[in-house]
Amino acid sequence: MLNRVEHEKFSESQIHQQGKVMASKYSLLTLLFPVLTICSQSYANDHLPLLQGPYLGQTPPGLTPEPFAPGIVTTAGFDDGGVFTADMSEFYFIRKRADSNKFDTIIYQQQGNQWVETLSQEARPFYPFFSPDGKTMHLGKKYRERTDSGWSEVQSLDAAFTDINIMSLSVSLKGTYAIDERHPEEKGILRFSRLVEGKRQAPVPFGKEINAGTRNAHPFIAPDESYIMWDGIKDNGFGDVDLYISFRQPDGSWGEAINMGDKINTAAYEAGPKVTPDGKYLFFVRNMGSDKFENVDVFWVDAQIIETLRP
Numbered sequence: 001m002l003n004r005v006e007h008e009k010f011s012e013s014q015i016h017q018q019g020k021v022m023a024s025k026y027s028l029l030t031l032l033f034p035v036l037t038i039c040s041q042s043y044a045n046d047h048l049p050l051l052q053g054p055y056l057g058q059t060p061p062g063l064t065p066e067p068f069a070p071g072i073v074t075t076a077g078f079d080d081g082g083v084f085t086a087d088m089s090e091f092y093f094i095r096k097r098a099d100s101n102k103f104d105t106i107i108y109q110q111q112g113n114q115w116v117e118t119l120s121q122e123a124r125p126f127y128p129f130f131s132p133d134g135k136t137m138h139l140g141k142k143y144r145e146r147t148d149s150g151w152s153e154v155q156s157l158d159a160a161f162t163d164i165n166i167m168s169l170s171v172s173l174k175g176t177y178a179i180d181e182r183h184p185e186e187k188g189i190l191r192f193s194r195l196v197e198g199k200r201q202a203p204v205p206f207g208k209e210i211n212a213g214t215r216n217a218h219p220f221i222a223p224d225e226s227y228i229m230w231d232g233i234k235d236n237g238f239g240d241v242d243l244y245i246s247f248r249q250p251d252g253s254w255g256e257a258i259n260m261g262d263k264i265n266t267a268a269y270e271a272g273p274k275v276t277p278d279g280k281y282l283f284f285v286r287n288m289g290s291d292k293f294e295n296v297d298v299f300w301v302d303a304q305i306i307e308t309l310r311p
Contacts, residue, residue, distance in 0.1 A: 049072070050114065051072070051108070051114060051115035052113045052114050052115070053113065054088065055281075056068075056069050056072065056073070056091060056108055056115050057115065060280070060281065060302070061281070061300055061301050061302060062301075062302055063263065063301065063302050063304065063305050063308070064263060064301065065263065065264060065284075065286075065299040065300065065301040066299065066300065066301070067297050067298065067299055068082060068283065068298045068299060068300045069298075073091075073093055073298055074297045074298050074299075075095070076295055077095065077096055077098055077294070077295060078094075078095065078096035078103075078293060078294060078295065078296045079093060079094070079095050079096075079285075079296060079297060079298050080093065080094040080095075080127070080272070080285055080296055080298070081093040081094050081127030081272065081285070081298070082127070082272075082274070082283045082285070082298040082300075083127055083128060083129065083130065083274060083283070084130075084276050084277055085130050085134060085277070086130050086131070086132060086133065086134030086277045087134055087277075088110075088276070088277060088278060089109065089110045090107055090108065090109050090110070091107070091108040091115075092105060092106070092107050092127045092128060093105075093106055093127055093298060094106070094125050094126070094127050103125035104119060104120070104125055105119070105120035105122060105125045105126055105127060106118075106119060106120070107119070107120055126139055129168065129169055129170050129171070129274070130277070131171050132171070132172070132173050132223045132277065133173075134146065134277075136171070137151060138169045138170075138171065139154070140166040140167060140168070140169060141156060141157045141161045141162070141164065141166045141169075142154045142155065142156055142157070143155055143156075143157065158200060160193070160200070160202040160203060161179075161193075161203065164179065164181050164191070164203065165181055165182040165183070165188075166179050166180065166181065166182075167180050167181070167182050167217060167218065168180050168217065168218045168219065168272075170219055170220045170221050170274070171221070172221050172222065172223055172224070172225045173223045173224065173225075174194075174195065174225060175194070175195030175200075176192055176193065176194050176195065176221060176225060177192060177193040177203065177221075178190065178191075178192050178219035178220070178221040178228055178230075179191050179192070179193070179203060179219065180216065180217040180218060180219055180230070182217075186214050186215045187214065188215075188216065188217065189205050189206070189211045189216060190205070190206045190210055190211055190216050190217075190219050190230060191203040191204060191205050191206065192204065192206060192221075206228075206254065207253075207254060209246055209254050209255065209256050209257055210228065210230070210244075210246055210254060210257055212234060212257065213232050213233050213234035213235070213237075213257075214232065214233045215231070215232050215233045215241055216230055216231070216232035217230065217231055217232065217271070218230055218231050218271055218272045218273065220273050220274045220275065222275070223279075225248060226247065226248050227245055227246065227247045227248060227306065227310075228245070228246050228254065229243060229244065229245045229260075229273040229274075229306075230243075230244055230273070231243050231244070231270060231271040231272065231273065231284075232244060234257065234259070236259050237259060237265070238259075238262065238265045238266055238267055239266075239267035239268075240267060240268055240269045240270075240287075241269045241270060241271055242259055242260065242264075242265040242270055243259075243260040243264050243265055243270050243271070243273050243284060244257045244258060244259055244260060245257070245258050245260055245306065245309055246258065247310055247311065255311065258309055258311075260273075260305075260309060261309065263301070263305065264284070264301070264305070266286065268286055268287045268288070269286065269287035269293075270284055270285070270286050270287075271284065271285055272284050272285050275303050275306075276303070279303060280302070280303055281300045281301065281302060281303050282300065282301050282302075282303045282305060282306065283298065283299070283300050284298075284299055284300075285297065285298055285299065286299055
């Protein structure tokens with residue numbers, strides 16, 4: 001498996017009242033500055049309903065996928081991603097701005113029992129993958145480490161990953177990476193990299209069970225490595241990119257790719273599968289518009305649907 005700020009400009013006539021002395025002007029500016037700073041960090045929270053409780057206060061779905069947080073996360077425009085931090089206290093996704101066609105990363109943060117919408121201050125839009133222990137934020141071939149004061153500066157994976165144009169990286173509890181590759185001819189393959197005795201192994205391709213077909217991307221490896229999900233195009237698909245799953249076999253190999261079925265897949269584009277850190281819900285995106293992707297929605301469904309596919 002991509003924050004919005006509008007700075008209000010106060011004219012001189014609004015800040016400086018006629019007849020005030022210079023000391024009063026500076027005093028007023030001092031009072032206004034922190035207000036402006038706070039406003040720049042929030043994203044139009046006054047237009048949102050009060051969001052309280054788990055999962056942004058949304059009613060959980062059953063075994064039929066539903067749009068996540070309609071009108072809040074899922075809109076009539078382009079909304080992509082949808083990932084929670086390991087402690088489920090933050091939610092990241094990407095939105096395309098209708099006014100400029102630029103992309104923003106929007107973050108919902110749980111403050112007390114209420115979710116507050118903020119805009120990422122990063123220069124480029126992104127949505128991350130968080131390690132199961134919550135200590136690492138993965139951003140393709142980049143990452144940040146959790147520190148006592150927040151997230152570290154961006155760091156790069158080692159040289160073995162330099163030449164791979166990674167879009168998505170997920171990681172298991174054992175430290176195994178599952179990565180994809182952006183390729184101009186849609187020939188990118190999925191790879192994995194194990195952590196052996198504390199040393200990161202060079203990435204190697206998954207077998208043909210997973211890499212058959214085209215456009216294989218956005219892998220999600222289960223924390224216990226019992227299955228891997230991804231999206232791609234195969235002969236048994238529903239027409240466009242579909243979600244697939246492969247289960248770990250008793251001998252440690254990966255089973256044949258299983259199309260995740262007509263409850264998940266349609267003739268449209270489905271992609272970016274990921275399970276919430278609590279293991280309860282599967283998130284993915286679906287193109288609800290044309291092939292121009294002007295309307296992409298975030299869906300969620302009970303993760304028990306994965307067990308219905310297990311051989």
